[in-house]
């Protein structure tokens with residue numbers, strides 16, 4: 001099969017981990033006889049420096065002509081004092097909005113043999129398999145008015161009924177092919193938008209009598225995610241809460257560098273990126289963990305290209321490298337050998353090339 005992938009590396013470690021992800025994508029092409037055309041575009045700080053715009057129109061056109069988008073991360077201290085419209089993060093928000101990528105899927109799974117890499121106790125971590133479904137194109141990051149002056153500042157949290165309905169439906173549908181439970185996270189004791197959110201979740205529940213539903217306030221959810229992480233299956237929530245809770249959930253696996261994500265819309269088109277940012281503190285050192293970016297390729301194969309076997313093979317290859325006793329510096333695993341970004345990537349590719357595709361390959365990120 002032939003597919004075109006727009007690759008937007010962005011800034012900081014975004015460049016390093018995206019190179020790894022592309023190498024793995026090409027290895028999948030060789031292994032399974034697909035042709036992946038990779039076309040590079042600019043976003044974020046790099047695009048501000050070279051084109052004066054965090055999301056140049058050439059990048060949008062490139063993505064429109066592609067079958068999927070692979071993104072690294074944007075941002076860094078160099079642009080932190082820029083006005084809002086010239087911040088790298090603006091490019092990321094704009095591309096999500098432009099393509100209508102309302103559903104951000106962030107799987108959090110205990111990696112076999114790696115549960116002791118988590119700062120949490122092993123018995124809390126070993127059964128964890130949750131999917132955070134974060135609404136991505138509404139809420140506080142986009143609401144108007146939004147402004148700051150010397151005397152004050154305002155951000156607006158707004159959601160339409162339709163925006164809530166489609167993300168909640170997505171969560172129930174995912175629960176049906178997973179463990180059959182939805183946890184809806186809100187702040188319905190205080191926020192009007194959360195009251196509407198909860199009402200809509202209850203309405204949608206009528207169509208999914210087979211799914212167990214729980215509502216939980218976001219502050220309590222933050223606590224329960226650490227004390228009982230394996231009690232969650234699908235967690236659906238609005239944009240800001242989902243952003244924060246998913247970084248928190250990364251400690252369950254052991255590192256933010258292990259969490260991939262898919263940002264999709266109803267027709268299957270999607271943008272795939274690690275959950276983490278551009279990590280200026282380790283940028284340029286060849287020590288970033290490329291697993292999140294590589295596993296984002298697995299999600300692309302599954303969700304945009306319908307290549308579940310290939311997706312599972314990538315996931316399995318990453319797990320095998322961990323099982324063989326290797327990791328990167330962010331993962332605190334006693335007895336494991338610490339590899340650089342490029343060496344870890346090479347190990348994943350070696351695994352992928354020798355892996356036998358058989359029934360034991362688990363289904364990736366359902």
Ligand SMILES: NC(=O)C1=CN([C@@H]2O[C@H](COP(=O)(O)OP(=O)(O)OC[C@H]3O[C@@H](n4cnc5c(N)ncnc54)[C@H](O)[C@@H]3O)[C@@H](O)[C@H]2O)C=CC1
Nearest residue numbers: 073074075076256257276277278279280281282288289330
């Ligand atoms: N999707 C995106 O492009 C995102 C961009 N950002 C931007 O990134 C910049 C840095 O933000 P931070 O708050 O520091 O968040 P961050 O996610 O970049 O880093 C947080 C911490 O995790 C570590 N880390 C992150 N990814 C890692 C990996 N793959 N391997 C090893 N360690 C890793 C970093 O070294 C740092 O100590 C900011 O400009 C921010 O706006 C932040 C989050 C998401």
Ligand SMILES: CC(C)CC(=O)C(=O)O
Nearest residue numbers: 089092093243275276277
């Ligand atoms: C950089 C922000 C705009 C987004 C973010 O932190 C995220 O999507 O995880």
Ligand SMILES: [Mg+2]
Nearest residue numbers: 243244247275
């Ligand atoms: Mg974030």
